[in-house]
Amino acid sequence: MAEAFREEAFRVEDAQILALYFARDENALAETEQKYRGLCCSTGRQILGNIQDAEECWNDVLLKAWNSIPPEKPCYFAAYLVTLMRNTALTLYEKLHAAKRGGAQTALILEELENCLPAPDDVEAQVDEAETGEMIRRFVKTLSEDARNIFILRYVYMMPVREIAERYRMGISKVKVSLHRSRAALRVYLEGEQL
Amino acid sequence: MxxxxxxxxxxxxxxxxxxxxxxxxxxxxxxxxxxxxxxxxxxxGTQLPPLSDPAAGRRYAVGGWAAVAACIVLILAAGIFFRSRADFPVTPSDAGTVTQNAALTTASPVQTQMPAGSMTEPVQGGDDLITGGFTAAETAPGVQTSTAAETLPEETGTDTTTAPEDTDAVSEVTTAAAESASPSESVQQPEVPALAATSDGSGSLFSEQIPAAAQAVPVVITDQAGIRAFLNRTEPPVILGTGHKSEAVRDAILADPEMLLIRWMMPDHRFSAAGIQRAEVTADGVLHIAAAMYADGDPADDAPYVFEIGLLYQAGALPAVRKTELKLEYFIETEETGLLRYSEFTESLAEDVCIYATGFGEKDN
Structure with a gap:
């Protein structure tokens, strides 16, 4: 009951913030900053390895949100902002990485995921990001709730394993086993989809 | 990407x-x-204090030195603390405590026995051992008995002596204890040798020495309910393997099972999971257990870990055991190799299983 109430309150808040965007009220940015800066900067920091770059991305995210809402009206505002943040941060990461600067979790996560694609070197097997994304979206639905949440926290929010373990009050190795199994399942799934 | x-x-x-x-x-x-x-x-966020503010700089410098001093004190205190527990529980009085605690885990009508005759019989190989159950539990002092009591609900205190380190003397005492054991006694705690924890200390994943020694307390469980309680326990988890036995052997064991339960405490409490690779009794009467332990790499807290190994075999078929030896393979977690290797190990073990297996993993905290 309390959970449902919190979720409803969460939604109402988001709806009010979105209404400000639609009214072109600049308080929308302040409210977004107030509510989601922590979440998005945390994600950005995990990707980039430092808060300064994450802050830079966050400013870009606010600008993108301001420019895209309206016409867009995201149903899940938090996820929308996190997605914007991830994409912005990953772009910056690639740029920085080319200049031999690295992020904290990104290199580890890339290493973890490198075996998930069945034939990464096969040019013909390469498909566009949208198609892969769609497959992953479907794959994630097949996971159990706990495994799905752990998978998303790790690979979407780029959260360190230790932090996930702390949040879920479980051992680090248990989180790792869950991720290991999810990655193995993802590989099998992608092979099944002939990626 | x-x-x-x-x-x-x-x-x-x-x-x-x-x-x-x-x-x-x-x-x-x-x-x-x-x-x-x-x-x-x-x-x-990132609004740092102005670097040009000398007062703030001084405060940070003082704070920094204070933090460094505090860290040094903490490290020294931790060092003294762990050093004092490094040989835990090797003193006779401590060993007695452990023995008694172990006795508390043994329930009536669980019988603990080391057959007197078996002590003089020719020692056989380890063929009669079919399975290894291995648990690792993080247990605060004083809590361990209640955890065990969940498995074996009744408590029966026994008045046992401490475990001497001289194995020959132990053999004699054990034999004497076994000879004096009456079938009508519900619980008889055998005298046990100290467990020698050994390690080859090599391998890229080895980062630290294995704790020098720990105290093992083997208990023979003949009560089927007690055995099942151990096998069914999932918290902490149980790993079981058939030990590559034929179905006929397995059936015979299941028809008349007996379990040798060994539990010991380790002063190093970083282990989060473990499993048995091999268990056998050699001709010299030494029970060798090769086990792998998986560690997170960080000390969790100051509670000692209690490990248990349960070896299931056909009743009366276990050769005389005059000493137990443990060989630990110690996996320190790394981002790349630790988990992978550990995972391969446990999954290959799972292939052996094992009609009893109820799951594996680690104790949730």
């Missing part, structure tokens, strides 16, 4: 659900801003 980018296309409702499930309070750390008037104001 494409795959990582593609993760952004996961259903937003799943992304938000994960966020809320994780507590929904992910935030960057707050940094306190020290103003020149000495008042502190909590701000978020």
């Amino acid at each position: 494409d795959l990582l980018r593609a993760m952004s296309r996961i259903d937003p409702c799943d992304i938000e659900a994960a966020y809320r499930a994780a507590g929904g309070d992910m935030a960057v750390p707050h940094i306190r801003l020290y103003r020149t008037d000495g008042a502190a104001e909590s701000i978020s």
Whole structure:
């Protein structure tokens, strides 16, 4: 009951913030900053390895949100902002990485995921990001709730394993086993989809 | 990188659900801003105190040195603390405590026995051991008995002597104890030798020495309910393997099972999971157990770990055991290799299983 109430309150808040965007009220940015800066900067920091770059991305995210809402009206505002943040941060990461600067979790996560694609070197097997994304979206639905949440926290929010373990009050190795199994399942799934 | 980018296309409702499930309070750390008037104001993000403010600089310098001093004191205290527990529980009085605690885990009508005749019989190989159950539990002192009591509900205290380190003397005492054991006694705690924890100390994953010694307390369980309670225990988890026995052998064991339960405490409490690779009794009467332990790499807290190995075999078929030896393979977790190797190990073990297996993993804290 309390959970449902919190979720409803969460939604109402988001709806009010979105209404400000639609009214072109600049308080929308302040409210977004107030509510989601922590979440998005945390994600950005995990990707980039430092808060300064994450802050830079966050400013870009606010600008993108301001420019895209309206016409867009995201149903899940938090996820929308996190997605914007991830994409912005990953772009910056690639740029920085080319200049031999690295992020904290990104290199580890890339290493973890490198075996998930069945034939990464096969040019013909390469498909566009949208198609892969769609497959992953479907794959994630097949996971159990706990495994799905752990998978998303790790690979979407780029959260360190230790932090996930702390949040879920479980051992680090248990989180790792869950991720290991999810990655193995993802590989099998992608092979099944002939990626 | 494409795959990582593609993760952004996961259903937003799943992304938000994960966020809320994780507590929904992910935030960057707050940094306190020290103003020149000495008042502190909590701000978020990266607003650092002005470097040109000498007062703030001094405060940070003093604070920094204080933090360093505090760290040194803590490290010294931890060192003294762990050093004092490094031989835990090797003193006779401690060993007696352990023995008694172990006795508390043994329930009536569980019988513990080391057949007197078996002590003089020719020692056979380890063929009669079929399975190894291995548990690792983080247990605070004083808590261990209640955990065990869940498995074996009744408590029966026994008045036992301590475990001497001289194995020959132990053999004699054990034999004497076994000879004096009456079938009508519900519990008889055998005298046991100290467990020698050994390690080859090599391998790239080895980062530290295995704790020198621990105290083992073998207990023979003949009560089927007690055995099943151990096998069915999932918290902490149980790993079982058939030991590559034929079905006929397994059936015979299941028809008349007996379990040798060994539990011991380790002063190093970082282990989060473990499993048996091999268990056998050699001709010299030594029970050799090769086990792998998996560690997170960080000390968890100051509670000792209690490990248990349960060896299941046909009743009366276990050769005389005059000494137990443990060989530990010690896996320190690393991002790349630790988990993978550990995972391969446990899954290959799982292939052996094992009609009893109820799962594996680690104890949830």
